[in-house]
Amino acid sequence: MTPPGDKPPLLASRLSAPTPSQALRRLFLTLFLRGRTSRGLDKKGAPKTIGRKISLILLVYGAFGCIALSMMQQPVFALAIYLHAMTFAFLGMFVASSAGEVLFNKEEADILLHRPIDSKTMLWSKIYVLVEVSLFIAGAFNLAGLFAGLGSPDGSWRFPFVHALSTAIEALFCTGCVVLAYQLCLRWFGRERLEGLMTTTQVVVSIAAVLGSQILPRIIFRFGSTMTLNESSWWFMLLPPTWFAGFDDALAGSAARLSWVFALTAVLSTGLVLWLAFVKLAHTYERGLQTLEQTISKPRSRKQRRRWLYWLVTVPPLSWWSRDPVSRASFLLVTAYLIRDRDVKLRVYPGIAPMLIFPFIFLFQKGAGMGDLGIAFCGGYLGLIPLIALSMLQYSQQWQATDIFRSAPMRGPAAIYHGARRTVLLFLTLPILLILAVLVSVLRGLDGEILLLLPGIIALPVYSLVPGVIGKAIPFSTPIEEAKAASRGANMFLALMISMLVSTIASVAWSHGWFWPFMAVEAVAVIGLYIGMRHTLANMRWKSAE
């Protein structure tokens, strides 16, 4: 027996072992680079650096950051607000989407929780990787901005260095805030509610990012020259990105007194957030990890919700729409995942959220002809919702469970896909359609312009069949690591272009008085495409599961 204080024999011979912290940092970075499951992954082909892993994303961010070059004539504070607000939104989106998986991974509990590592070490190691990736993203987006600051009327040669430093502090602040939000929610509301809350947060952050990217540059171009700090601009203090902009302005810009206050706020708030998240509440994190191992009894309301859903599919009109039992079962499965599965929720809802913003921006846009086009575009954009949602529903952590579809006596995945399609159309597309219709009615009245939504609505069945026809017919059947952002982006861009084209033709047709002939042509085309795609889907066979 080993008496207390003695180490087992092998441990006594330790020489220069890597510390647990180093081992964990290396582990979590490897997991980030390779993903957590290895299907379809060859070790030799796996990315070796963060840059290689997310090179395309970094390129997009880098290109997007070039907008800052058009603000070279703006004061440092205005430019820095834009850069920090966008960085804040992008980092917020990245950290919010990654933190849940990184911080609270259920599979990981069985592997690591019985090892001699304290929760702080584990937390810090994960944060290290999150911050490292955040800095890459922030660096890519701010690269052009570093030089834009040199051209500012009140800018100095120090701007690139100061802005790089403030961006790094902002990355720490952002990561700390998300982790702190997780810990506080966990402490106050428990894990079940935390997941719902984080999904909502992520959706909100996604919307804020898109809104910010649309609205901020316009505001800066309009008010840039007057956007300087003085005693009347105290309210900027309410917006965290302005603290970091104040940091830039204090050290490499106008050096106004208020800028120094903002700079100090940035440093102190970052310190406070880091202390709370990683020191004070580290124990909450450990408890959170332990709850992952616990079976939580389901609240009664959830059971009732499930019964309500089962009742819904057995009564008209849903029972007429979903007569086939396989489609009905798939409908229930996909609905259950959209309601309950954290991983699916975190992918689908934030994925479609930004798509909802553009129609609203178009709807509120003023200018010649923009009213008609805005409404038509809203309708056209609706098609992207089933397209994106059904594409995202392909991915799941439980992809292996879908083998049950293959072993069932079905010739192909058509019936399963139709169930998923109906869920998306009913629970995701229809509510948004109703909201848009109400909004158009309120903003434009009921004098006929609402009919401009029709071209988009008519095309919905075709849009909803596209993912199935291009080989994404089985929901939850693909590991999350295979969610290729690049190809998805290309598909979405193509669909967006088609939507814009149809919307433009529809609005031109409306203003020239040949809207109904156009509708007739579109309806015929849609019916033809729909029949063809249904036929293709019905003849689709299972692919070999290798």
Add this chain to the structure above:
Amino acid sequence: MISIDQLTKRFGAQTAVDALTLEIPAGQIVGFLGPNGAGKSTTLRMLTGMIEPTSGTATICGFDLRRDPIEVKRHVGFVPESGAVFESLTGLEYLEMVAALYGIPPDAARRRIEQFIAFFDLSFETLTDKLLGAYSKGMRRKVVITSALLHNPPVVFFDEPLDGLDANAAVGFKALIQTLAREGKTIVYSSHILDVVERVCHRVIIIDKGKLLLDGKPDELVATHNSGTLERLFTQLTGGTELEQRAEDFAKTFRP
């Protein structure tokens, strides 16, 4: 070696482990049995520091579970039922990572891993080139067992360790734990394969609904209860009555 006093775990209103009290000395192989949901895995997870007890205490190698959880973890090895591993690491990367968590220097870790490779008939190429996600279930289980023993812990908890192992590996594994026990290690072995438990374990503990039902040597318990086998004794104690008849009745429902 292991001392458990009134250990209790509640999940909301449900009591998973109810005031469990036990003493397990060094060098003993203890079969830890119970039907599904009896509280076995919860007990093992508490004893390995994975979940916090609601009340009660336990000490392992003299270290208190609540006061010195890290020292407890340093002195135990655990093979969880799930057999979870990081699938995107190679076997060698995984084992080296585990070794680092216990502070084992790389050269010592490599020597130790090579010993396990030889024992389990693993190929070094597989361990270095293939990601764990591509391993068979048995291979993965061997890696998990290796990772539990790598730091030479005085106490080892096994939760269904034979799951996925082929017959040869299973025989080798049973011989290994018997040898380890002779050399003073304490083994807690949770399994549903009762004939293996009967042959390998010095002592059997049966729990149900979180409570201790029976504790003793397998042959003595079987003799005392006049049940013939440990399996029969287990079903008697845990309410598994008329199982053959029930199976027969159920099978009849498949008839056309």
